[in-house]
Amino acid sequence: MPVLDMxxxxxxxxxxxxxxxxxxxxxxxxxxxxxxxxxxxxxxxPSEFQWPGVKCYDMYFxxxxxxxxxxxxxxxxxxPEDKNPAVIKFHGYYGSSGGWNEFLGFAQAGxxxxxxxxxxxxxxxEDTGGFKGTTIKGNIVRGLDGDKHNLMFxxxxxxxxxxxxxxxxxxxxxxxxxxCYGNSQGGALAIxxxxxxxxxxxxxxxHPFLCDYKRVWDMDLNVAAYDELRYYFKAFDPEHKRxxxxxxxxxxxxxxxxAKRIKGRIMCGIGLLDDxxxxxxxxxxxxxxxxxxxxxxxxxxxxxGIPFFMDETYRFLLGL
Numbered sequence: 001m002p003v004l005d006m007x008x009x010x011x012x013x014x015x016x017x018x019x020x021x022x023x024x025x026x027x028x029x030x031x032x033x034x035x036x037x038x039x040x041x042x043x044x045x046p047s048e049f050q051w052p053g054v055k056c057y058d059m060y061f062x063x064x065x066x067x068x069x070x071x072x073x074x075x076x077x078x079x080p081e082d083k084n085p086a087v088i089k090f091h092g093y094y095g096s097s098g099g100w101n102e103f104l105g106f107a108q109a110g111x112x113x114x115x116x117x118x119x120x121x122x123x124x125x126e127d128t129g130g131f132k133g134t135t136i137k138g139n140i141v142r143g144l145d146g147d148k149h150n151l152m153f154x155x156x157x158x159x160x161x162x163x164x165x166x167x168x169x170x171x172x173x174x175x176x177x178x179x180c181y182g183n184s185q186g187g188a189l190a191i192x193x194x195x196x197x198x199x200x201x202x203x204x205x206x207h208p209f210l211c212d213y214k215r216v217w218d219m220d221l222n223v224a225a226y227d228e229l230r231y232y233f234k235a236f237d238p239e240h241k242r243x244x245x246x247x248x249x250x251x252x253x254x255x256x257x258x259a260k261r262i263k264g265r266i267m268c269g270i271g272l273l274d275d276x277x278x279x280x281x282x283x284x285x286x287x288x289x290x291x292x293x294x295x296x297x298x299x300x301x302x303x304x305g306i307p308f309f310m311d312e313t314y315r316f317l318l319g320l
Contacts, residue, residue, distance in 0.1 A: 004272060005219070005279045008297065016256040016284030017214035019247050024257050031149070032196060035064055035158045040166060044073065049100045053077050054107040056100055061166060063119070063159045065150075070124035071163055072097050072115040074107040075172070083174040085320040086112040086167050090160065090182035090189035093139075093209060093225055096123030109318060112173050116163055118156055118189070125159075134236065138228025140210070144249060145236070153210065153253040160189045161196035168199060177201055177320040179264075181313050184225070184277065184303065185209045187268075188255055191285060195261040201320055203262070204313040206269040207303055212281040213250045224276045256281075259288045266293040267316050269309040271301030 006014060021027065040061040047056040057073040076084060087106050091097055097115035106113045117123025120139055129135070131152065133145025142152035160180075168175035179202035182190045187205030194203040209225055216222050222229040233240060251257055266289055270282045286295050298306055 004275055008272070011279055011283040013287070014280050014283050015287050016212045017218075017247075019214050019251045019254070020257045021248060021251045024252065027148070027252055028196065028258060028261070031064075031154060031158055032161070035162050036165075038062060038064065038162075040162065042166060047072070047100070051100070051104055051107075054104060059114070061162065063162055064155050065128045065130060067119050067126040067128045067155070067159075069119060069126070069159050069163070070097075070117040072100060072103065072113075074100070074103050074113040076107050076110045076112070079172065080110045081174075083172060084110050084112055085177035085179075086114070086170075086173045087317050087320070088160075088164055088167065088178070088180040088193065089113070089115040090180065090186035090193070091115070091118065091123075092183055093185040094121050095185075096121065105314070106317070111320075112167060112170065114163055114167050116160065116189075118185070119159060120152060120156070134232065137231050140213075140226070140250070140253070141228050141232045144232065144246065148249055148252055151249075151253050156189070157192040157196060157253070160193040164193050164197040164200060168197075175199060179203060179317045179320050181205070181317060183207065183305070191255050191259060191262070191266075194264055194266065195255070195258045198261065198263040200262075200264045202265045202267070202317060204267045204269075204316050206306060206309055206313070207271060207274050207277045208255065208268070208282055208285065209277050210253065211255045211277070211285040213254055214247050215281050215284065216278060217247075219278055219280075221275055221278055256284045256288055259285045260290050262289050262291045264291060266291055267312065268293070268295045269306060269312075270295065270297055271303065271306065272297060272299045273301060274303045276303035
C-alpha cells in the first residue's frame with residue numbers, strides 16, 4: 001500500500017497533536033450565543049438561473065460582525081412531501097459556490113439545497129474586515145494577532161451553522177433531515193457545521209482541510225493550502241519565539257478540537273497520498289468524533305476529486 005504519512009494502522013489510532021485551549025467549549029458556546037442573538041434579515045431574490053421543476057433563489061442573510069452572507073438556494077417546485085429534506089454544500093478554499101447545475105439532482109429529487117459563498121473568498125459574501133495584524137495572505141492567519149474571538153475562521157464556521165439553522169427553520173423543510181457535504185475546505189466546513197449545529201443528521205466531508213495545524217507544520221507540508229502558516233512565521237515570528245502561543249490560538253479553529261460535538265452520522269473520505277491535507281490530520285479529527293461514523297480510505301488518491309466517494313455521498317445524503 002502506498003505510504004505518504006503514518007501506516008494505516010497508526011492512522012486509525014492517531015488523536016492529533018493535542019494542542020487544545022482549556023476553554024474550547026466555553027469559546028464555542030459563547031460564539032453560538034452571539035450568532036443566535038442576531039437578526040439574520042433573510043432576503044430571497046429569484047435568480048436569473050431557473051430550471052424546470054426547481055425554484056432558484058439568491059439568498060442573503062446577516063452573519064456575525066454584520067457581514068451580509070450569500071448562498072444559492074434551490075427548492076423543488078412540486079415536492080413529494082409537505083416537509084422535505086435538505087442538503088448544504090460548502091466549497092473549496094478561495095473558491096465560491098460555483099454554478100447552479102451541480103445542485104439540480106438533489107432539488108429534482110425533492111430536496112431543498114443551499115450552497116454557501118464563504119466570506120472573504122471568491123463569492124458574493126461580504127467580508128467586513130476589522131482584523132488586527134496581517135490580512136494579506138490566508139484566512140487561517142487572519143485575526144491571529146488580535147482578539148481570539150475575532151479569528152476569521154471562527155466567523156466562517158458560524159456562517160455555516162447559521163445557514164443550517166436558517167434552512168431548518170423554513171416551513172417546507174424537515175429539520176430532522178438536513179445534511180451537508182464538501183471537499184477540502186468544503187469538507188472542513190461540513191465538519192464545522194455538524195459540530196456547531198448538532199441537528200445536522202448526516203455529513204460527508206472529503207479530505208477535509210483545517211485539521212491539526214501542528215501536524216501539518218511538523219510534516220513540512222505547509223507549502224500548499226497551509227502555506228500561510230509558513231508565511232506568517234517568516235514575516236511575523238521568524239525566530240519562532242511565539243510558536244506555542246500561535247498554535248494554541250489556532251487550536252480554537254482546529255476541527256480536531258470541536259469534532260467531538262458532532263451528533264449526526266459522518267461519512268468521511270481520504271486519499272492516503274494526499275500531501276495537501278495529510279491523512280493523519282484527517283484521521284485526527286475523525287478519531288476524535290464520538291458519533292456514528294465511517295471513513296472510506298482510497299490508497300492511490302492524492303488531494304483530488306474521488307468520483308467513487310461522490311457517488312457514495314449522493315446515496316448517503318439521499319438517505320435523509
